[in-house]
Amino acid sequence: MNRVAAVARAVVADAIRRRIVWVVVLFSLVLAAMIPMLPSYGVGVADAVYREIALAMTYVAAMVVTLVLSVSRIPVEVERRTLYSVLARDVRRWEYVLGTWLGITLTLAAVTAAFGGIIFAVGWAVYGAPMWMLWQGVLAIWMEAGIIAALCVAVSTITLPVIVAVAALAFLFIAHVRADLLGGPENPLWYAYPSLDAFNIIAPVSHGSGVSLLYLATMVLAFVGWVGALVFLGALGFSRRDL
Amino acid sequence: MTPAIRIERAHKRYGGATGFVAVSDVALTVNRGSIHGLLGPNGAGKTTTLKMLLGLVRPSGGTFEILGEPAGPAVRARVGFLPEQPYFSPLLTAAEVLMLHGRLSGMAPSEVESRTGELLARVGLEGREKTRLAKYSRGMLQRVGIAQALIAAPEVVVLDEPASGLDPVGQRDVRNLMMALAEEGTTVLLSSHQLSEVEAICDEVTILNHGRVAAEGSIDDLLNVAGRTSVRARGTAPALPAEVQSLMEDVAVSGGVWVFSVPDSAVRATVDILDDNGWAIESLVPKRQSLEDYFGRMLEEPSRMADAGVVS
Numbered sequence: 001m002n003r004v005a006a007v008a009r010a011v012v013a014d015a016i017r018r019r020i021v022w023v024v025v026l027f028s029l030v031l032a033a034m035i036p037m038l039p040s041y042g043v044g045v046a047d048a049v050y051r052e053i054a055l056a057m058t059y060v061a062a063m064v065v066t067l068v069l070s071v072s073r074i075p076v077e078v079e080r081r082t083l084y085s086v087l088a089r090d091v092r093r094w095e096y097v098l099g100t101w102l103g104i105t106l107t108l109a110a111v112t113a114a115f116g117g118i119i120f121a122v123g124w125a126v127y128g129a130p131m132w133m134l135w136q137g138v139l140a141i142w143m144e145a146g147i148i149a150a151l152c153v154a155v156s157t158i159t160l161p162v163i164v165a166v167a168a169l170a171f172l173f174i175a176h177v178r179a180d181l182l183g184g185p186e187n188p189l190w191y192a193y194p195s196l197d198a199f200n201i202i203a204p205v206s207h208g209s210g211v212s213l214l215y216l217a218t219m220v221l222a223f224v225g226w227v228g229a230l231v232f233l234g235a236l237g238f239s240r241r242d243l
Numbered sequence: 244m245t246p247a248i249r250i251e252r253a254h255k256r257y258g259g260a261t262g263f264v265a266v267s268d269v270a271l272t273v274n275r276g277s278i279h280g281l282l283g284p285n286g287a288g289k290t291t292t293l294k295m296l297l298g299l300v301r302p303s304g305g306t307f308e309i310l311g312e313p314a315g316p317a318v319r320a321r322v323g324f325l326p327e328q329p330y331f332s333p334l335l336t337a338a339e340v341l342m343l344h345g346r347l348s349g350m351a352p353s354e355v356e357s358r359t360g361e362l363l364a365r366v367g368l369e370g371r372e373k374t375r376l377a378k379y380s381r382g383m384l385q386r387v388g389i390a391q392a393l394i395a396a397p398e399v400v401v402l403d404e405p406a407s408g409l410d411p412v413g414q415r416d417v418r419n420l421m422m423a424l425a426e427e428g429t430t431v432l433l434s435s436h437q438l439s440e441v442e443a444i445c446d447e448v449t450i451l452n453h454g455r456v457a458a459e460g461s462i463d464d465l466l467n468v469a470g471r472t473s474v475r476a477r478g479t480a481p482a483l484p485a486e487v488q489s490l491m492e493d494v495a496v497s498g499g500v501w502v503f504s505v506p507d508s509a510v511r512a513t514v515d516i517l518d519d520n521g522w523a524i525e526s527l528v529p530k531r532q533s534l535e536d537y538f539g540r541m542l543e544e545p546s547r548m549a550d551a552g553v554v555s
Contacts, residue, residue: 006346010332010339017334080330085391088297088401089347090320242257243299 003091004099011103015069016110024068025111028061029118036126047127052206054119055137059202062112062145067168069104070152072161078243087243094235101153101231105146112142133210137202143223144199148172150227154234158241176200198222245311247399247430248273248296253305255291255454265291266454269305273399273432273447278425280441280462281434282534283451284542289434290327292451293401297324309399320348323397327404327434329388333377337363337387340376341394348395355394362390367416381408389417399430406437418444442466442534450541457541466537471504471530474513478522486516493530504530 015021035053036046074097077083087096116138123131148168156164175196182190198219201211211219253269256262266288273279283289294300296307296314307314310321331340338359345355363369366386376384385408392400402421406414414437421431422444435441441448442462450458458465471492476483477500483491490513491503505513514524532540 002349003347006343009346010335010343013339014332014334081326081328082330082332084294084297084299084326085324085329085344085388086347087299088319088322088324088326089344089395090316090349091347092316240301242301243294 003095004102007086007091007096007099008103008106011073011100012107015104015107018068020068021065021107021111024061024064025114028057028115032057032115032119033122036122047123047129047131048207050123050127051131051134051137052202054123055134055141055202055205058112058115058119058138059141059144061115062108062141063148063172065111066104066108066145066148067152067165069107070101070149071156071164071168073100073104074153074156074238075159075161075164084243093239094231097153097157097235097238098231101146101150101227101234104149104153108145108149109142112138112145133205136210136216137205139216140199140201140219143219144196146223147196147199147226147230150230150234154230154237157234157238172196196226244275245308246272247275247277247310248279248432249306249308250292250296251306253292253295253307254303255288255295255300256303264454266295269451269454269456271449271456271459273430275430276425276428277446278421278431278433278444280445280448281432281451282436282438282441282448282538283457287451288454289451290403291454293324293403293432293434297322297401320395321398323392323395323400325388325392325400325402325405328407329384329391331376331384331387331391334375336373336375337368337379337390338372340387340391344391345394350395358394358396362393365393365420366390367413382410382413385409386413389420393424397429399432400424401432401434403434404436405433406435406440414440438534438538448534450538452542462534463531466531466534468504468530468532470507472507472510473502473504473526473528473530474510474517474524475500475502475526476517476522476524477501478517478520480520480522483522484516484520487513500525 032054035050035057038053083096087093116135120131120134123134148171151171152164152168155167171194175194178190178193178195178197182193184190199222204211248271250269250271253266254264255266256264269288269292271281271292281289281292291300295302295305296309297319298314298316309318312318341359341362342352342355345358346352359372360369363372366389368383368386368390371383376387379387385405389402389405392402405417405421409417418440421433424431433441433445445462447461448459448465449456479499482488483501487505490505490509494501494503510527514527517524
C-alpha cells in the first residue's frame with residue numbers, strides 16, 4: 001500500500017496547487033456567504049432554505065472540482081509520458097489507478113470540508129445555532145463526488161478527456177432520474193438501475209432531522225461498492241493498455 | 244554470471260493479426276556493468292523494445308529478463324528508467340518528484356530526503372530542491388529525469404535519449420555520469436540518436452532497423468575496417484611519394500598533415516617510403532569508420548551489410 005499512498009500523495013500535492021480548484025472554491029464560498037442575503041426567505045423557514053441552497057452549491061462546486069481533477073489526469077499523464085517513469089518501477093497498474101483515485105478523493109475531502117466549515121460557520125453566525133446536520137449532507141456530497149471521480153478515472157484509462165467528461169455528466173444525469181424513469185421499487189428494474197439517489201440527502205438535512213446512522217452506514221457501503229467496482233474496471237482496462 | 248538484460252525473440256504487433264509489426268524477433272543481451280547502446284532510425288523499434296522490457300507495452304511474444312529474473316514489477320524495483328523527453332507536473336518540486344519515485348521504489352522518506360541533495364548535485368541541480376518544475380528549463384527537466392532514474396541506486400539504468408534537450412556541457416556531464424555509473428558497476432542500456440556519444444562510451448551496440456536487429460557487437464568489431472590501417476603523416480612536400488599514392492585510399496589533407504589508409508600488408512613498405520622521403524609518421528592505427536558512416540551506410544544499403552557482426 002506504500003506505493004498507492006505515494007501516488008496519492010503526489011496527486012494531492014499536484015491537485016491542491018491547481019489555481020482553477022481554488023478559484024471554484026473561493027467563488028462558491030463567496031456565494032455561500034451571500035445566501036442569507038437572499039430576499040425570498042419566509043419567516044421560520046429561512047434556516048432550512050439556507051441549508052438547502054448551501055448544500056446545493058456545495059454539490060455543484062464539488063462536482064466541478066471533481067471533473068477538473070479527474071477527467072484529464074490519466075490521459076495527460078499518458079500523453080506527456082509522466083507515468084512511464086512511474087510504471088517502469090515496481091508499480092502495478094491497479095496501484096497507480098487506485099492511488100490516482102485516492103489522491104483525487106482526498107483532495108475532494110479537503111475541498112468539501114472547507115465548504116462544510118464555511119457554510120456551517122455562516123449558518124451558525126447568521127441563525128444563532130449550529131447546524132450539525134449540514135455535515136451529513138457534506139459527507140454524502142463527498143461520497144458522490146468520490147464515485148464520480150472513480151468513474152472518471154476508470155473511463156479515462158481507455159479514452160480521451162472529452163469523452164470522459166461527457167460520460168461523467170451523462171452518468172450524473174442518469175443516476176438521478178431513476179424515480180422519473182421507473183416510478184418506484186415495484187418496477188423490476190428498480191434495483192438494477194445505476195442510481196446515486198441514495199446520496200441525495202439534501203431534503204432531509206435541510207427540512208428534517210437528517211438521516212439515521214443506519215442510513216449513513218448504508219451510504220458508506222454503497223460508496224465502497226461503487227468505488228470498488230469502478231476502480232476495478234479502470235484497473236482492468238488500464239492493465240491491458242499499451243502506453 | 245547472468246546478463247543484466249536478456250531479450251529473446253521479442254515481438255510486437257499492433258492491431259491484431261493483420262496489424263503493424265513494430266518489433267520482430269529482436270534479441271538483446273546486455274552484460275552486467277557494461278554500457279550498451281541501442282541504435283536505430285526513427286520507427287526502428289527501439290522505444291517499443293524498451294517499453295516491452297519495462298512493462299509499458301504488452302509484448303506479442305518473446306522472453307524478457309532483467310538480472311536473471313523475468314522482467315516483472317518485482318525486479319523492476321532494481322531498474323531506473325529515463326523516458327525520452329521526460330515530463331513531470333510543473334506544480335511539483337524536484338524534491339517531490341524524487342520523493343514520489345523513491346517511495347515507489349520502496350525507499351523510506353528519510354532515505355529519499357538524504358539522497359535527494361546528493362543526487363541533484365550529481366546532475367547539476369544543487370540547491371534547486373524546492374523550486375517548482377514550472378520554472379525549470381527543458382535541460383533542467385532532463386536532469387531531474389536522470390535523477391529520478393537514479394534515486395533508488397538501481398543496478399540497471401535504461402536511458403532513452405538522455406542527452407535530449409541538453410547543451411554541449413550538459414551532454415558531456417551526462418556522458419561522464421554514464422561512465423561513472425558503469426565504473427560503479429551499474430549496467431547502462433542507452434538508446435540514443437547521438438552517435439558520437441554512443442561511439443564514445445558504449446562497450447557494445449545493437450542496431451535496430453525496421454523492427455529487427457540489423458547489427459550487433461562491440462563498437463570496435465563493427466567499426467574497424469578489416470585489412471586496412473589508417474596512417475597519419477606530416478611532411479612539407481606538396482604531395483605524398485608516388486609509391487604511396489598507388490596504395491592509399493580515403494585521403495584527407497589539412498595543414499601539412501595527411502591521413503589515409505593502406506592495406507595492412509603494405510604498412511611496412513609505406514612507413515619505409517615515408518621515412519626515406521623525410522615524412523614524420525604521427526600514428527598508425529587500424530582503420531576505423533565513424534559510427535555515423537557505418538550507420539548511414541547500413542540504412543542506405545542494408546543488403547550490402549553482410550560484414551561481420553551484421554545480422555541478416
